[in-house]
Amino acid sequence: MRATYMYGAGDVRVVDAPDPIIKEPTDAIVRVVRACVCGSDLHPYHSLAATPDGKSMGHEFVGVVEETGSDVTTVKAGDFVIAPFAWSDGTCDFCREGLQTSCRHGGFWNAGDVAGGQAEAVRVPLADGTLVAVPVEETSPLIPSLLTLSDVYGTGYHAAIKANVNPRTSVTVIGDGAVGLMAVLSAKRLGAEQIILMGRHTARTDLGREYGATDVVAERGDEGIARVRDLTGGDGTHVVLEAVGHRPAYDQAIGVVRAGGVISRVGVPQYTDAPIGFASLFLPNITLTGGPAPARAYIETLLPDVLAGNVDPGKVFDSEVALADVADGYRTMDDRTALKVLVRP
Amino acid sequence: MRATYMYGAGDVRVVDAPDPIIKEPTDAIVRVVRACVCGSDLHPYHSLAATPDGKSMGHEFVGVVEETGSDVTTVKAGDFVIAPFAWSDGTCDFCREGLQTSCRHGGFWNAGDVAGGQAEAVRVPLADGTLVAVPVEETSPLIPSLLTLSDVYGTGYHAAIKANVNPRTSVTVIGDGAVGLMAVLSAKRLGAEQIILMGRHTARTDLGREYGATDVVAERGDEGIARVRDLTGGDGTHVVLEAVGHRPAYDQAIGVVRAGGVISRVGVPQYTDAPIGFASLFLPNITLTGGPAPARAYIETLLPDVLAGNVDPGKVFDSEVALADVADGYRTMDDRTALKVLVRP
CATH class of the missing domain: 3.90.180.10 (Medium-chain alcohol dehydrogenases, catalytic domain)
Incomplete structure (x- = not known):
């Protein structure tokens, strides 16, 4: 064959x-x-x-x-x-x-x-x-x-399930690849009312909107973080679904998650060490979860x-x-x- | 005054x-x-x-x-x-x-x-x-x-609550200080049937047994990990409550947590970066949670x-x-x- x-x-x-x-x-x-x-x-x-x-x-x-x-x-x-x-x-x-x-x-x-x-x-x-x-x-x-x-659908769904997405959680999805879009669809399925999709390929983010994204943020880095915070009264979202796997996506997740919230990773991490100390995860009581679905x-x-x-x-x-x-x-x-x-x- | x-x-x-x-x-x-x-x-x-x-x-x-x-x-x-x-x-x-x-x-x-x-x-x-x-x-x-x-009691309880300790979870507590002992007491309160306390001060671990620890592991590092794995059929425990805050305690937690399990930290981290990549947290679907109670x-x-x-x-x-x-x-x-x-x- x-x-x-x-x-x-x-x-x-x-x-x-x-x-x-x-x-x-x-x-x-x-x-x-x-x-x-x-x-x-x-x-x-x-x-x-x-x-x-x-x-x-x-x-x-x-x-x-x-x-x-x-x-x-x-x-x-x-x-x-x-x-x-x-x-x-x-x-x-x-x-x-x-x-x-x-x-x-x-x-x-x-x-x-x-x-x-x-x-x-x-x-x-x-x-x-x-x-x-x-x-x-x-x-x-x-x-x-x-x-x-x-x-990809199961992977996006896994991200949302591990983060306990529900009608009372606001959600940021990082990445407009297929897994990110499936994370949007999954967050919608689980009842999330605000779903912010971070991505900058219009054809993809348009499909993201069709799947349930309420907002699209094309900016990255500090600008992207500021935009998500603007959209959430300064707080960030209860849940961040990270569907990329590169280190900047993790840093972005830290930047947009609300205190007490959850970062759920399904992008395969292309890094080993990253900040998990007092300021990043500990003081704000952030949970980091996820893995292969x-x-x-x-x-x-x-x-x-x-x-x-x-x-x-x-x-x-x-x-x-x-x-x-x-x-x-x-x-x-x-x-x-x-x-x-x-x-x- | x-x-x-x-x-x-x-x-x-x-x-x-x-x-x-x-x-x-x-x-x-x-x-x-x-x-x-x-x-x-x-x-x-x-x-x-x-x-x-x-x-x-x-x-x-x-x-x-x-x-x-x-x-x-x-x-x-x-x-x-x-x-x-x-x-x-x-x-x-x-x-x-x-x-x-x-x-x-x-x-x-x-x-x-x-x-x-x-x-x-x-x-x-x-x-x-x-x-x-x-x-x-x-x-x-x-x-x-x-x-x-x-x-300390609220802090130990926070560790256990964030990790969703319940009658079906086995638990390792890292650290026999007051917070570690309160984590034992809290895990017991929440119904855990196996509670392994890692610590080597006998007076403290004896109090830990009184609070509900079923096993005490005095060894540290790879030896300590091996002992916990021995006590859990090779798998590690569903939950690890980390009540120390130093980096070796985090590494120990990674070593003794069962796939799909939770590491809940309440020891104030004295490190910034640590491994959270493919092998440590991602592949086994480990959740990292906790923070100030x-x-x-x-x-x-x-x-x-x-x-x-x-x-x-x-x-x-x-x-x-x-x-x-x-x-x-x-x-x-x-x-x-x-x-x-x-x-x-």
Whole structure:
């Protein structure tokens, strides 16, 4: 089959790879219908050292089950399925608590002998715990929205859930990428009445307004902080959803959060140390939370409104490429001419 | 009157100071019955630069109201009162939310023209919002326990509340000072069944066991982390209450917290930057919370069990000095021959 590998910063290729096969009785083989490129894929795209063997890519996909191992009971050949961005057994204590990203027997795509989703097919370990079957055809117009449940919608929702967004919380969302926009949609779903989106790409912030943003702040740094404070009577917002991962976004979050409030991070941090001392977090009693979303935990919650057409998270996909052209998808996301790119094997 | 001032690291003196007078109609004058020395007083005791005018000291006291301004309605001359370690109006949005440390019109003792509690008397601003009258005599044996409601009991309770300690959470408490022991008592009150106290002063950890600690870990660093992990099936505890404030205590917290868990800090951080990146907090979805306790918010909650004698938080006071000897109190707390020192004007 054909699959995407990265060989170093900026070097994405589609190559021949062995067809995936059932290795464990709990495996399933899924033929990929749509995959996509993630904002977090841009981190190695900027920084991956030369890797002669290549690194398998992609952690978001929907597809059709082709084959299942003998122990798999919840999905069968022919089922359309959503694969969340971590695979998990669904039965351990962490999974039962809804923290599938810490599953005792699970893991992430593109690690060890588990390859990635920007490919024609994928071996899915622990298929019963991982995959969610959905009664749609692979030609359904809902496919892009269903694909957001692999990662970005669940990730935005995780940010909002961890921050306990509710009708009494004002919210700032930092970042107008797909995750930031999904954080807006999630804050709206949870009842927030003031949602300030910090971003400066008009097409994206316009979609943010459609998803529920009440205000858009294009300024950054101290100017951006001052604008958010202006919009909140000087106080900042109860909640800040940080959907970028770079250090300036963290500093921005500190600058716009109200005393007693919560900063919830879902952008993968590209820094190690940062201020958490007396003035930044401690004196104002700020809570810092977040992490990789257990996307699997949220699929059942978010799916009904997607199937009913009440929300259209799939609008974050403004571009589509054939698998052979996936390198173009990375490039256009990197130069920000594309918001999020569908990949069609 | 006589009052305590610090003139530099290690230089604590009792000096003549002007008698406090009513300046605002919302003030009260409180004659101090008992004050005490706080673990956080030891931070300037170690590091305060030479201060020729001296710095007023003390933020924990109980006493008797001597006089009130014309607007004060909730306390009157003769009332025995508890003063929390921040003064606050009790009416602003932050106070109504229970975050009196961020009161829009409040502040902390020993700042501006508000002096401290290690003195014969104190001017209390915003007396209606700040003071809590309690129906006891100033000779009551409950005085030490009531004094813990000024700070340390409320602080330990704040740590546990912010971490959402409940019967389903296991807890590690880092630090066997008075706040750490009050964190143990608070975790017990909130129903935690496993409470691991990290500390190595046997007299203190014995009191910790009396307050509810189920395990004591005397080891520090990697050894201490390994011991806590041994006690928790390898996972660490759902909650870590950090009652020290030095950087190694933060690193210890990272080492013993279970994935998906909460680190709640109430030790005043003596560091600025620390690891909060991918490996430390993000990947395992750890929440970092805490801050200065709104002690005022918890007095009504914690008071009934103190008055009924169901708990005896006052046992953290293992020493008492006359105000004239307050420097001895600092010295014995600093060299750890005293756990916590009562000061008797």
